[in-house]
Amino acid sequence: MVAQRLKIERGAERIRAYERAREILLSKELLQGGAGAEYVDTSDPDKSPVFFLDGAPHREKRTSIARFFTPKAITSRYHAIIERETTRLLDQLRRDGRSQLDVISFELTVAVAANIVGLTNSDVPRMARRLAVMLSSGMQHQLGLLGRLSAGLRKGQAMLSFYVNDITPALRARRESPQDDLLSELLAKGASRRAILTECMTYAAAGMVTTREFIVMAAWHLFDDPELRADFLAGDEARQFAVLNEILRLEPIASLLYRRSPDSPDGRKEKYALDLRAIHEDEAAVGPCPRALDPDRAERLKTNGAFLSFGAGAHHCPGKQVALHETRMFLDALLRVPGVRLERAPDIGWSDTLLSYELRNAVVVCDRA
16 A cells, blocks of 8 residues: 655665565674664663664663563553553544544554653643654655744654653652653663653654554555455454554565664675565565465464564564554454544655654544444
8 A cells, every 4th residue: 555765775785585684684793773773872771772772782671671561561551551542532533423543543552652661640642742743754755945944843842842741740750759661760770861862752653653553554454445354353363463464564664674784894884774565575485476465374374474574683673562452452442433434545654764654644434422
């Protein structure tokens, strides 16, 4: 459904073969790339987002946050939040008779990721609106110079408001009473305000935004294909995950992953751009008819259904299961709302910052309660 606007960084080798891509992701010598990773100061790992770290500092930080993403945490901590927010959002849909899908799905993902980070002392819908302004960029290529300047000003205002209205009260509360969350850890390590804001923004981009796009994309497929929708609603949890993983194989959120070699004495550098959409159409890995949406594909091949959509190796996405559970639970409830249908398909944009598509302005309608 999405046509990519891929722009490969200069000097990077574009990778389209699945096995070569997997070899690169599993390499212990190559470093994280993309999103300006090579320009980030990681001299103090305690003050650097885990996304930009490599080697021992990365392993240590991943270990310290692993408890937030265990199956036990998902079922005992996040399921209640997902159920609560889904009920609230769909009750509002029934009352109004319509909702903008990217808006309500973002409120859900913000609520879950905010619990991990510790941003729990402010209003979730308002925080979601601030973050949406800060992190949206996919439609800005359509704007003129004045429009881009105005958008940049709004982003700056939203970031200041995010720090004042969301981060500050959360920090104040955790200084008085530390919790089991990221902000409490950052305070205990003496992280600077800048480091705290950077970490919050990293989780917002990696956990909130990407899951929103996943939810909207999966909903679009399910609304457009009655047989797939019926399959999804009739299936158990494993079957629903199979459907979602196959959608994600075809429509990977992060369309490009970068890896780079360490600096060498002779100044030689290697950089690889992994084109996930092309990689997931490699018949040697995914089987025949790679562009067909086939939920039985992974079971038939006895492989991971998402293939490389969540990465692999040291930097694989730690929030994979959280995202899958959010998406499955929300869409299962949404598609059971009486009379629910997609009235307007989403507009498609491209984020050069996140190397991903953005889906906006999809409207769902239903029978009013």
